[in-house]
Amino acid sequence: MSGAKLDAIVVGAGHNGLVAACYLARAGLKVLVLERNDYVGGAAVSRQLYENFTYSNCSYVCSLLRPEIMRALELPKHGLQIIPYDGGCTMMSDGGHLAIYDNHDALRREISRHSQRDAEAYDRYSRDVMRQCKFIKPLLLREPPDPASFRPRDIRSLLDLGFRLNRLGSERIYDTLRFWTMSAADFLDEYFESEIVKAHFAGSSIIGTALGPRSPGTAYVLLHHYMGEIDDTVGAWGFARGGMGAVSASLAASLRASGGTIRTDAGIDRILVHGGRAVGVVLHDGEEIRAPLVLSSMDVKRTFLESIEAKELPGEFVQQVRNFKIRGSSGKLNIALDGLPVFPAIPAGAPCSRGDMHVTDTIEMMERAYDDWKDGTWSRAPYIDMLIPSQIDPTMAPDGKHYMSVFVQYCPYELASGPWDAQQRKAFGDTVIDTIANHSPNFKSLILHAEVRTPWDIEREVGLTEGNIFQGELTMDQLLFNRPIPGYAQYRTPLDGLYLCGSSTHPGGGVMGAPGANAARAVLRDLGRAVTQ
Amino acid sequence: MSNEREPLPHYQEPLLQTPFHDRARALSQLDSFIPWSGYTTVDVFTTVEQEYFAIRNAATLYDLTPMVKYRVAGPGAQRYLNRLVTRDVAKLKVNRVSYCVWCDDSGHVIDDGTLFRLGEDEYRLCTAERQIDWLLDSASGFDVAVTEVTEQIAALALQGPTSCAVLKQLGLAGVERLKPFELRGFEAGGLRVTVSRTGFTGDLGYELWVAPEDAILLWDTLMTRGKSRGIRPIGSRALNLARIEAGFLAPNVDFVSAERTLRVGSSRSPLELGLGWLVDFEKGHFTGRRALLEERRRGPRRQLVGLDIDGNKPAVNALLYAERSARNEIGSVSSAMWSPTCKRNIALAMVDVPHITPGSSLWADVYLNRELVWERRMCRARVVERPFFAPDRRRATPPADV
Structure with a gap:
């Protein structure tokens, strides 16, 4: 100094x-x-x-x-x-897929392949999520008011919150209060009938969270992930170059x-x-x-x-x-690939492979994945949030090669069978790699290097208690x-x-x-x- | 009749082509296409001015296919629709058409559209927005089937003073006896076409409904037989001018569907939209009735009105004030144009009570672009009756043989 x-x-x-x-x-x-x-x-x-590869x-x-x-x-x-990146998708066990596209008409026609009703309910779903986001957005960059302090600042802030809540009108007050406490599965049931549509949107309700999609409170987690979209500006969702x-x-x-x-x-x-x-x-x-x-x-x-x-x-x-409550529930794989993996479920030329890809096609599967976590082991069929940023950001991997980021839900901080060791970590990584390989025949042959991180590793390297990302x-x-x-x-x-x-x-x-x-x-x-x- | 090439999948080509696309593409001199309800459609063919004057002087073709169409059929269809829309559907006879709005439980407008009664238990609902989820949710408890048929029906609007004459040229016997809001099926020259005397221009006009495979034959026949009557295709821009003169509302321009609004206070009731005449409180229960009764008792806080504004610069997006000093903001303009036919500077605007009665005087701040230098003018605006333009020929039966 x-x-x-x-x-x-x-x-x-x-x-x-x-x-x-x-x-x-x-x-x-x-x-x-x-x-x-x-x-x-x-x-x-x-x-x-790994040489010349940059991992997030x-x-x-x-x-x-x-x-x-x-x-x-x-x-x-x-x-x-x-x-920004364009859309995403969930690959289904029967070889089908649901993609998400930026273009409203492309998205409607895509969801219509699974349910016409859901395609049109999607607008109502987006509207209601956006309404909640708009209510919460002004609270993000403010100290939360303390309802028990009675300091003028807190009272003013609470009054403002109450005033804004009141302005929502009675129905939306009910909606807001329900939204903050209900489960993502219940919330999605109010809009959609198709399992794959519900499963796709439920994903963001469990990311980083030691709860299942049927646990109360997960609707808010889903909203938390949507918050980035409220600016309605280009680049609200994307990769940092x-x-x-x-x-x-x-x-x-x-x-x-x-x-x-x-x-x-x-x-x-x-x-x-x-x-x-x-x-x-x-x-x-x-x-x-x-x-x-x-x-x-x-x-x-x-x-x-x-x-x-x-x-x-x-x-x-x-x-x-x-x-x-600060429980570890997520793992991460960073993988250097010798080329672009092929996903037969996604039609060639569809841009959805440049966004977030998933392979969990029912809410039931997510809930079962959560059950494994409760039993003290990583999910046998984990929910994964998989992206290949090098398709968009040329700085992440050498030309023709690709970097894949795989977020994994659920993975416990402590295993029921004992402490994490190299063998257990490898077994966890293999579970994730096998899960991906089930949907991509050439995936395994492309792997040059993989970094496997359990919640225990994340705590040790990053300092987050139990590796809890939030x-x-x-x-x-x-x-x-x-x-x-x-x-x-x-x-x-x-x-x-x-x-x-x-x-x-x-x-x-x-x-x-x-x-x-x-x-x-x-x-x-x-x-x-x-x-x- | 198929288009020139197979369309690409939706993720490479999100917009569909209508069955008239190849003809429209060939006649479009500006390559000016816009998306409409999932289809690519022509915004301008040649010039907006030429197309607009054809609506008021001759005959025009406008591709209506993208309008969302639902078939509502079954023994419970009438009771279902009567619960859905605010008007009394029981009064709608077979082969008649009715303009309707429908609301959510809060009495806010979800959409407006036209309801065709095709048979005893069969209706067609034409809407601006896709909303099968709302229509199906509302159908619970009724013996009715609701299906979207947008892609199964091709439609053209034939509008303008010579439109009836064009149809007669096609050999549609007795078409001149069709009254406003009446519909009938015709067969002529191998063409089966349903004709309704409806439209969005406030002028004499018809809408023609055919199977997609007959679309090109319909277009070609109309363009050939109508040539001497000055027929020409028009795009959305010209139609929009005619609809403002006719005082019709455009969804997502003059109001936002309650299914889409994010902000509190952005949804509109039929009373606020000046569509109170479409609400029948006596017909029994319908969705939104209780909220609308309460609003009628209380009186709406604002209403959509027509304005006549000084000067000739369209008051696009203008804010409205009670006084020239612009102290009290009392509304805003949603649609505005210089009317070439009326020679008036007209607008549709949402205005706060009490400034909604015809004759009320308000001020609009109009922005003028003088060779890239913006200037602001406070212009006097008077609340006037709608429609701005309503020629007798729109209702005359039979129409004059021009």
């Missing part, structure tokens, strides 16, 4: 830590970001693990990153480019341009607390770094249960942190003013000077950046500084 006194330390150079740091640095604070890995990005990374190792599509943040932090200027690490790289560049500093290979041992105040951190090698403000982008459990001594915290609070389940009991802990939903913590800025806080996970931006604004407000949007 140059010796100048730090104003704030941000723990973790994931996208939310970097977003928070950027906002603080732009407000004139001297900010240091500490990252335990030798690369920045957390779960938004691009790494080369963890997160793999960019839909939720708030455009307000991209604009405020000048991320396009710092190299970030989001490129250069992989998801491009998001972190542009944030790091933006931070440095505002005078902020990042130190990698600098994992913290603990947060220093003195007299009920966070005063700095101690690194693994014993180095002490002091600053009046500490922002933790680690999840709430890692922050309070592993980085702060329990005696410094209120007992009940520690208990609530322990009870916070830093905590997105269920109503852990959303808004309940996220992460009732009474501590506004980025502040029981310790003065310590703030949370990761996805454990409102509005939750996904490469959205909103928790980081909101936390930075809470800090600036407490400092009495001007807060800009």
